[in-house]
Amino acid sequence: MTPSKSGWGAGIRRLGLPIAFGLTVAFAWEVFVRTAGTFATPTIPRILGALVRLPFEPEFWPSLATTLLALLIGAVVSVTIGVPLGVIVGRVRTLERLISSYVAMLLSVPLSAVVPIVIILFGIRLTARVVVVVLFTLPILLSNVITGVSNVPRNLLEMAASYGCRGWHLARRVIIPSATPEIFAGLRLGAGRAVIGMVVAELIIIAAGIGKLIDRYSATYRMEYMYAIIIVILLISALFIHLVGVWERRVLWWREAGTRQRILRGRSHVVGGEGR
Amino acid sequence: MIEVQNVSKVYSDGTRAVDNVNLVIRDNEFVSLIGPSGCGKTTLLKIIDGLLSPSAGQIVINGYPVADPGPDRGVVFQDFALMPWATVLENVAFGLEMRRVPRAERLHRAREQIRAVGLDGFADRLPKQLSGGMQQRVGLARALAVDPDTLLMDEPFGALDAQTRHLLQEDLVELLENRPKTVVFVTHDMDEAVYLSDRVVIMSPHPGRVVEELDVDIERPRGSGVRKSREFVNLTDYVWTRLRDAVRTQETGA
Amino acid sequence: MNRLLRWQHRLPTLTALAPVFLLWEVVGRLEISAAVPRLGEIWDVVGIVVSQPGFREALVGSLRSFGIGFGLALLIGIGVGAAMAMFKPVEEALNLYVNMFMGAPMAAFVPLLVAIFGVGSGAIVATVFIFSVFIVLVNTYAGVRSASEVLLEMARSFGAPPTKRFLKIVLPNAMPLLLTGVRLGFSRSVSGLILGEMLIVVVGFGGLIMQTGSSFRVDQLWVLIFIALSFALLGSRFLEYVQRRVVGWASTQGRKGAYE
Numbered sequence: 198m199t200p201s202k203s204g205w206g207a208g209i210r211r212l213g214l215p216i217a218f219g220l221t222v223a224f225a226w227e228v229f230v231r232t233a234g235t236f237a238t239p240t241i242p243r244i245l246g247a248l249v250r251l252p253f254e255p256e257f258w259p260s261l262a263t264t265l266l267a268l269l270i271g272a273v274v275s276v277t278i279g280v281p282l283g284v285i286v287g288r289v290r291t292l293e294r295l296i297s298s299y300v301a302m303l304l305s306v307p308l309s310a311v312v313p314i315v316i317i318l319f320g321i322r323l324t325a326r327v328v329v330v331v332l333f334t335l336p337i338l339l340s341n342v343i344t345g346v347s348n349v350p351r352n353l354l355e356m357a358a359s360y361g362c363r364g365w366h367l368a369r370r371v372i373i374p375s376a377t378p379e380i381f382a383g384l385r386l387g388a389g390r391a392v393i394g395m396v397v398a399e400l401i402i403i404a405a406g407i408g409k410l411i412d413r414y415s416a417t418y419r420m421e422y423m424y425a426i427i428i429v430i431l432l433i434s435a436l437f438i439h440l441v442g443v444w445e446r447r448v449l450w451w452r453e454a455g456t457r458q459r460i461l462r463g464r465s466h467v468v469g470g471e472g473r
Numbered sequence: 474m475i476e477v478q479n480v481s482k483v484y485s486d487g488t489r490a491v492d493n494v495n496l497v498i499r500d501n502e503f504v505s506l507i508g509p510s511g512c513g514k515t516t517l518l519k520i521i522d523g524l525l526s527p528s529a530g531q532i533v534i535n536g537y538p539v540a541d542p543g544p545d546r547g548v549v550f551q552d553f554a555l556m557p558w559a560t561v562l563e564n565v566a567f568g569l570e571m572r573r574v575p576r577a578e579r580l581h582r583a584r585e586q587i588r589a590v591g592l593d594g595f596a597d598r599l600p601k602q603l604s605g606g607m608q609q610r611v612g613l614a615r616a617l618a619v620d621p622d623t624l625l626m627d628e629p630f631g632a633l634d635a636q637t638r639h640l641l642q643e644d645l646v647e648l649l650e651n652r653p654k655t656v657v658f659v660t661h662d663m664d665e666a667v668y669l670s671d672r673v674v675i676m677s678p679h680p681g682r683v684v685e686e687l688d689v690d691i692e693r694p695r696g697s698g699v700r701k702s703r704e705f706v707n708l709t710d711y712v713w714t715r716l717r718d719a720v721r722t723q724e725t726g727a
Numbered sequence: 728m729n730r731l732l733r734w735q736h737r738l739p740t741l742t743a744l745a746p747v748f749l750l751w752e753v754v755g756r757l758e759i760s761a762a763v764p765r766l767g768e769i770w771d772v773v774g775i776v777v778s779q780p781g782f783r784e785a786l787v788g789s790l791r792s793f794g795i796g797f798g799l800a801l802l803i804g805i806g807v808g809a810a811m812a813m814f815k816p817v818e819e820a821l822n823l824y825v826n827m828f829m830g831a832p833m834a835a836f837v838p839l840l841v842a843i844f845g846v847g848s849g850a851i852v853a854t855v856f857i858f859s860v861f862i863v864l865v866n867t868y869a870g871v872r873s874a875s876e877v878l879l880e881m882a883r884s885f886g887a888p889p890t891k892r893f894l895k896i897v898l899p900n901a902m903p904l905l906l907t908g909v910r911l912g913f914s915r916s917v918s919g920l921i922l923g924e925m926l927i928v929v930v931g932f933g934g935l936i937m938q939t940g941s942s943f944r945v946d947q948l949w950v951l952i953f954i955a956l957s958f959a960l961l962g963s964r965f966l967e968y969v970q971r972r973v974v975g976w977a978s979t980q981g982r983k984g985a986y987e
Contacts, residue, residue: 214820237842298743305914305963307921310933310955313940313948318762389830396834400926401937411838420842430835438830522884542884554881558899558976567895568885599976619885 239421247421248428256410264406265433267323268395271330275387279335280380283342284368287376293347300343303336308394312401326398326406333394338387345379346372381445388441392434474499475521475623475655480530482516482681489680490516491527496674496683500622501653505666505673507712509720513681514659515627521657522546522625534623544572547616551628553608555600561587561611562596568619579618586614589648606637613645623655630665642668643697650694663712667705668695673712677719685715761945768946769953776950781935789920789931792848796855797916801909803856804863808908809901811864812871829865833858833919837926848930851923858919859912866908870901903974910966917959 223241230238239247251257286296312329319325349372357371373380399408407426414423477496483489491513498504506514519525521532523541532539542548547568555564562583569579587596590610600608609629616624630638642665649656660666666673673687691704699705748766755765776782811818811825837854844850874897882892924933932955939948 210816211819214816215823218820219824295743295746299747302743302960306956306959307918309918309922309925310936310952312925313936314762314945314952316940317943317945317948318760389832393832393834396832397922400834400837400922415838415842423838423842427835427839431831434832434835435827435830524880524884542886544886546884548881548884550877550881552877554875554877556878556896556899558902558974567882571882571885571887571891601976615885 236418237415237420239424243421244424244428247419247425251422251425251429254422256413260406260410261429263323264395264399264408267326267330267398267406268391268433268437270323271327271334271394272388272391274327275331275334275338275391276384278331279338279383279387280342283339283380283383284346284372284376286339287343287346288368288372293343296339297343300336300340304340308332309397309401312397316402321402321404323405325402326395326404329398329402330391330394333397334387334391337390338383341379341383341386342376345376345383348379349375378449381441381449385438385441385445388438389434392430392437396430474535475657476533477517477521478530478533480517480520480527480532482513482520482525483528491520492680492682493530494681494683498655498657501655502672503649503656503658503670505658505660505670506676507660507663507666507673507716508676508681508684509661509678509716511678511681512676512719513678514676516681517676518625518627518657518659522548524548544619545621546623546625547619547621549609549612549616549624549626549629551631553600553605553612553632555608555611557600560597560599561592561603564600564611565614565618568615572619583614583618586618587611589617590614591644604637605633606641609633609641610644617648617652621654623657626656626658628659628661631660631662638662638665639697645669646695663709663716664700667691667708667712668700673708675712675715675719684719687712764946764949769949772944772946773950776939776947785930785932785935788848789851789924789933792851792924792931793855793916793920796852796920797859797913799852800856800858800860800863800912800916804860804908804912805867805905808864808867809871812868818868825861825864828857828861833915834922837923840923841927846927846929850927851920851930854919854923855916856919859916862915863908863912866904866911867901870904870908871897873904874900903970903977906966906970906974910963910970913966914959914963917955917962921955 227240230240286292311332315325315328315332319328353371353375354367357367362370399406400411401408403409403412407430410426411423414420414426475496475498477494477498480491480494481489482491490511494513494517496504506517508514516525520527523532523539523543523546526540534545556567559567562580565586566579566583569582574582584596587593590613592607592610592614595603595607600611603611609632612629630641633641646669656669658666658669663673667689670689673689674683675685675687676682677684687708689708691699691702691708751763752766754760754763755768807817807821811821833854836857837850840853840857841850844853878896878900879892882896887895920931921933921936924931925937926933928934928937932951936948936951936955939951
């Protein structure tokens with residue numbers, strides 16, 4: 198008998214342990230604040246209070262808007278450039294090898310170092326922040342699109358060729374559908390990178406958005422508001438990635454559907470047709 | 474002598490993988506367990522080795538009940554179970570290493586076994602550089618290296634193509650001529666079972682139990698010509714008929 | 728034979744970059760943009776950059792912070808990752824938080840870390856740490872979990888006790904993913920190092936980049952950027968090489984790590 202493996206015991210443990218751990222960390226933070234903390238480390242209640250009052254801060258919504266604008270424009274530009282470029286590169290063998298090596302390099306390198314150059318080129322306006330977002334997003338998106346396109350199963354391509362399917366048609370009906378899972382992986386990862394780019398841009402180019410707010414709050418010693426803004430950033434990040442995930446699940450519904458059918462069929466077989 | 478006494482294995486969802494099986498395997502006897510999937514043959518093998526514990530009953534070897542793996546039994550696995558990061562030599566020596574045999578001696582014994590299975594010269598290769606048949610020879614050498622009284626073989630040639638399978642069957646027969654061992658051999662291939670064994674135990678599923686035991690009276694040593702002999706064909710036909718009944722019973726749920 | 732392989736391994740990086748340098752020189756000579764000076768101009772100021780007063784201090788400081796931060800990340804990442812893979816309660820307690828932090832923009836935590844650790848190398852070490860600890864953890868977890876049931880059963884059949892099973896079966900099997908985690912963690916740590924120092928401005932190599940940036944000396948800026956990028960790239964390549972040597976037995980080449 199294995200009582201802890203199923204039913205109520207496991208459920209409580211599965212929920213209880215993370216909660217217990219989280220509470221322990223929160224408790225440790227509170228102890229730290231009250232003993233070794235400074236004005237720069239507010240207590241959790243004060244942070245939560247700031248979080249609640251944040252929407253009523255005058256600068257909050259305009260700053261948020263301009264930050265999100267940079268994020269969205271950057272994301273759209275990245276996708277507009279990245280997906281078609283990736284498809285083209287993925288199809289041409291020599292290009293693929295060359296570009297892939299560049300992309301791999303870009304992925305393993307501290308891109309933040311290049312931001313000062315971006316500032317020199319584009320100043321500190323919206324354009325500069327969009328460029329940074331694109332800089333962070335494009336490599337991972339390209340990498341995945343190229344991988345997806347160059348890994349279309351050979352027999353699929355041969356089949357299409359035997360029916361005379363070429364060029365744009367081939368891309369639309371065979372290549373892109375086949376590469377779609379990988380493309381969406383790229384979009385999901387790209388979403389994460391886009392947010393990172395947005396944050397990096399905001400923190401270095403302290404201009405008009407959330408970055409300016411963070412700077413303002415820390416300069417005026419309203420540290421709990423700075424913490425609150427960072428929590429907002431984390432929420433935006435989670436939401437953005439989640440939305441891309443939702444979009445992915447809708448487009449790739451056929452993957453889920455097959456699984457569900459198999460499970461249903463399997464169940465009736467095991468029961469011997471008696472139904473339950 | 475291996476005695477399987479009233480062994481049953483029941484899983485938590487109620488499946489009776491093995492149902493009250495009684496079996497006696499004499500020293501140096503080659504016994505095959507054959508049957509369709511789900512008949513419990515692999516489960517029984519693992520229980521004999523001590524990898525699984527029975528829900529009821531026990532395994533008695535030479536008078537002593539046995540519940541854990543031991544140096545008297547060596548297992549050969551269906552998917553070879555070789556460590557991909559180790560050389561052939563290191564793989565073959567693995568069993569000896571686990572039994573704390575000092576390095577020089579275990580490498581020496583491993584080399585002996587490598588030669589015995591015909592892989593001389595491949596001692597420093599990695600598994601990925603070997604064909605399926607060669608990899609299984611490594612598995613066999615590893616089991617032989619600990620010099621067990623009993624070989625427990627779980628569909629060892631199932632993952633190989635027909636020609637390699639026949640070759641390895643003949644090699645196994647020849648090897649056992651020189652060094653007799655008790656063998657419990659799980660298979661679903663009746664040709665293989667009859668060719669190799671002294672006795673064939675036919676099992677059926679749901680629940681897993683023994684249906685019939687068959688003595689294979691074909692003379693040893695058995696060359697490749699045996700497969701065409703009348704006795705061989707009769708026996709395999711008979712096994713097939715009994716198996717078919719067992720499979721049919723499973724399909725109709727009777 | 729080994730020496731030849733080593734050079735061939737380093738050459739692909741250089742030969743791939745050759746067209747980039749060529750294109751650069753063309754853009755530079757045509758004076759298309761102030762941000763892209765001729766390679767010659769950049770080369771000329773290397774001496775100036777390297778010999779400036781804060782340079783060595785910044786470099787050493789950065790390397791120190793990186794070493795401590797990354798070392799800690801490896802220690803804790805591998806340790807906790809393995810623990811999560813082996814003990815269900817640990818996994819259940821931490822899984823939620825690991826997933827949360829894996830998808831989060833670590834850059835956002837930098838102002839937080841500065842608030843907690845003050846304006847100095849402590850915050851940098853913390854930044855380097857958090858940038859890589861999660862990816863090391865996740866890959867180690869995946870590696871330890873990927874232990875083959877068949878091989879573990881085989882080991883049991885030959886009488887291997889649990890510790891032996893861990894050392895001889897689980898650990899070697901986990902190495903490919905573990906090393907992938909180390910490699911990815913390295914890149915992330917360098918990114919964290921540079922970003923963190925850029926935001927604090929007065930510390931380390933990143934600080935040097937920011938200071939040079941605000942002086943608008945583009946040629947000197949590119950020298951610094953080149954040094955930073957090379958460090959990351961060469962380190963990453965070196966770790967790839969180490970990975971190939973240690974886990975050459977892994978038949979799947981170019982196996983993607985978790986979150987690669």
